[in-house]
Amino acid sequence: MADKIILFLQQLINGLAQGSIYALIALGYTMVFGVLRFINFAHGDVYMLGAFAGFYIGPRMLHLFGDKPGYGVLVSMLLVTMILCALIGVLIEWLCYRPLRDRPKLTVLITAIGVSLFLENGGQFLFGADPKSFPEILTDSYLSLPESWGRISELGIQLSAAISMLVTVILLFGLRHIVLHTKMGMAMRALSFNPVAASLMGINNSVVIAFTFGLGSALAGAAGILTSIQQPSIDPLMGVNAGLKAFVAAVLGGIGNLPGAALGGILIGVIETMVVGYVSPTYRDAIVFGVLILILLVKPTGLLGASEQEKV
Amino acid sequence: MIEVFLPIFTLARPLAKTIVIMKTLVFSVLATVGLAASLLPLRAADDIVIGEFASLTGGNASFGQSSHKGTQLAVDEINAAGGLLGKKIKLITEDDQSTAGQPATIVQKFINQDKVVAVLGEVASSKSLEAAPICQQNKIPMISPASTNPKVTEVGDYIFRVCFIDSFQGTVMAKFAQSKGWKRVAVLTDVKQDYSVGLAKFFVEGFKKNGGEIVKEQSYSSGDRDFKAQLTSMKSLKPEAIFLPGYYTEVSLIAKQAKLLGLKCPLLGGDGWVGDSLLKVAGNSLDGSFFSCHFSAQDKSPVVQGFVEKFKAKNGALPDDMAALGYDSAMILAEAIKKADTTDGDKLREAIAATKDHPGITGKITLDKDRNAEKPATILTIANGAYKFEQSVAP
Numbered sequence: 001m002a003d004k005i006i007l008f009l010q011q012l013i014n015g016l017a018q019g020s021i022y023a024l025i026a027l028g029y030t031m032v033f034g035v036l037r038f039i040n041f042a043h044g045d046v047y048m049l050g051a052f053a054g055f056y057i058g059p060r061m062l063h064l065f066g067d068k069p070g071y072g073v074l075v076s077m078l079l080v081t082m083i084l085c086a087l088i089g090v091l092i093e094w095l096c097y098r099p100l101r102d103r104p105k106l107t108v109l110i111t112a113i114g115v116s117l118f119l120e121n122g123g124q125f126l127f128g129a130d131p132k133s134f135p136e137i138l139t140d141s142y143l144s145l146p147e148s149w150g151r152i153s154e155l156g157i158q159l160s161a162a163i164s165m166l167v168t169v170i171l172l173f174g175l176r177h178i179v180l181h182t183k184m185g186m187a188m189r190a191l192s193f194n195p196v197a198a199s200l201m202g203i204n205n206s207v208v209i210a211f212t213f214g215l216g217s218a219l220a221g222a223a224g225i226l227t228s229i230q231q232p233s234i235d236p237l238m239g240v241n242a243g244l245k246a247f248v249a250a251v252l253g254g255i256g257n258l259p260g261a262a263l264g265g266i267l268i269g270v271i272e273t274m275v276v277g278y279v280s281p282t283y284r285d286a287i288v289f290g291v292l293i294l295i296l297l298v299k300p301t302g303l304l305g306a307s308e309q310e311k312v
Numbered sequence: 313m314i315e316v317f318l319p320i321f322t323l324a325r326p327l328a329k330t331i332v333i334m335k336t337l338v339f340s341v342l343a344t345v346g347l348a349a350s351l352l353p354l355r356a357a358d359d360i361v362i363g364e365f366a367s368l369t370g371g372n373a374s375f376g377q378s379s380h381k382g383t384q385l386a387v388d389e390i391n392a393a394g395g396l397l398g399k400k401i402k403l404i405t406e407d408d409q410s411t412a413g414q415p416a417t418i419v420q421k422f423i424n425q426d427k428v429v430a431v432l433g434e435v436a437s438s439k440s441l442e443a444a445p446i447c448q449q450n451k452i453p454m455i456s457p458a459s460t461n462p463k464v465t466e467v468g469d470y471i472f473r474v475c476f477i478d479s480f481q482g483t484v485m486a487k488f489a490q491s492k493g494w495k496r497v498a499v500l501t502d503v504k505q506d507y508s509v510g511l512a513k514f515f516v517e518g519f520k521k522n523g524g525e526i527v528k529e530q531s532y533s534s535g536d537r538d539f540k541a542q543l544t545s546m547k548s549l550k551p552e553a554i555f556l557p558g559y560y561t562e563v564s565l566i567a568k569q570a571k572l573l574g575l576k577c578p579l580l581g582g583d584g585w586v587g588d589s590l591l592k593v594a595g596n597s598l599d600g601s602f603f604s605c606h607f608s609a610q611d612k613s614p615v616v617q618g619f620v621e622k623f624k625a626k627n628g629a630l631p632d633d634m635a636a637l638g639y640d641s642a643m644i645l646a647e648a649i650k651k652a653d654t655t656d657g658d659k660l661r662e663a664i665a666a667t668k669d670h671p672g673i674t675g676k677i678t679l680d681k682d683r684n685a686e687k688p689a690t691i692l693t694i695a696n697g698a699y700k701f702e703q704s705v706a707p
Contacts, residue, residue, distance in 0.1 A: 003548065007548055011541055011544060011545075014544060018538050124370070129368070129373035131589045132589070142572050142573065142574060158573075227537070230538075231537045231538060231568075233564055233565050233593040235371070237370065237535075241536075273538075276542060277545050281532050281533060281542065282503050282531060282533075284533070
């Protein structure tokens, strides 16, 4: 019995670590949906670009820190990558979505798919298609409780997974602060409530939208780094799967709702891990999507989403 | 800042219409030219056209790039020596992007549009299995360099391969595990790959037949990056070794995570481990592991060393198994064309089927009645992040 409980708790920890990555990416989907009412399918690829930014910056950053892996390198790499990805996000919005602002939503949606394909294939062309080894910016180890604690000391977590969960929590609170307690956050909320009224109140919608893209992309970039320190093999198609799961997470939590995206991400991570650990990896995606369908049948707006009247 | 650039888009709008009209014009002209080109036999009639499909991009790109380099080297060599039947070989290579569905499209194009006399490809069994029925139906011989799943050549008598098959490879690894004294082994399979599923099946059969115990059979899907759930449940069963019949992309990550989770048992695998990025990603995590493959660049035989030299001169890197098999597949085809003295599908098929004791880079190759290559397997081990020759196992 004790064995089973420990195994379950261990799988739960594994699931939370995986879910925190999905949560970070899901936030970007949900934020963009909040202000623009469309799904930015290229978001998963920004996550991939974040990982590749780390791949190219990593060795130089390590050099700055005297070739010693450690927290300093990790934090500065996270910052640089987040800024880079924010710029990429703003650039994508400016080049691809802004010119289509007044066009039907379907046009923008298809453009987003186009941007996604462009980034994936451009990435294969530019970086090469084979998996790359991510530089070691943090010496990974396995943390477990002291043995004197008895059976419970069999539980453990990868250092990098623990760090990425911690960083995710910090970023979530940072995001919450921005959205709830800053002028820009207020503008974002106003815009998602009613764009026309927001612009009548003197909000510059374009700036707010660009900011939203930047913010979401920065989080995706951070997710790219955090995932790469845990699984140090990156390739230009890594964003496809992660992006899809994060999108499901955003819908599951209620698209447009920030806590919903975080909750959805963590749920997807935990469900996935449990299915793999207890049922069969073959059914993993089927069950994850099955859960999504079930929840949408019972609550079409997602777990935390509020119902909204569609304006005709 | 952003507003400054907005007028550019406002200005661009009236232009847009003109651009659309121009684009339509250009496209229709291109379409007409394209149509005409496909109707007229523009190709020089004195070329022997061979189609090669490979995963040059995507998840299995290491395989595709390698086998393509080997194939290209063989073709260049043949052409430099004057070609075949007084003609030059023209190799048309298409990228299937490691994506299901692409090989069928590409092979259709090879046969209907490019009029190839034979098809070379793929490394991944799933891809070869897609192309094989089309080649069989059109009576175009196809030689797979490295698809080891038995089903590939079972498609029909026009489908060949120059590598050993999974039943051989799986049995060799099962025997090897037992020779090391391991009794309790876990298996972790990639369910999305026919190759992996097949290899696992033969390993399990061989291992159980001689009294071994499979403590756990787990799986994952290509493209997964997190294997902690599977490894956690394996760890609790304390296996003596883990058989990992997957591709290098995932194997390197699995090895890394297994090591971190404290799984110290050796990992075993097949030729799917052979990839440039395996050791780059896995670092020292694979030390003490074993896998079966087709060839070792450390082999001292003059045939191998000659090939290694030529390959290095051209590509600046050491060849791996896939490169060697790509080379062998093209050479066996060339020899058969020479022997048949024609490129007619039926006669060419017979000539390929009659291949006996071909002095290939990956060993002496004889094609048996099931169109599979009979030849030895090489078992390599990994020590201090580098490959080391362990032993050679004859069929």
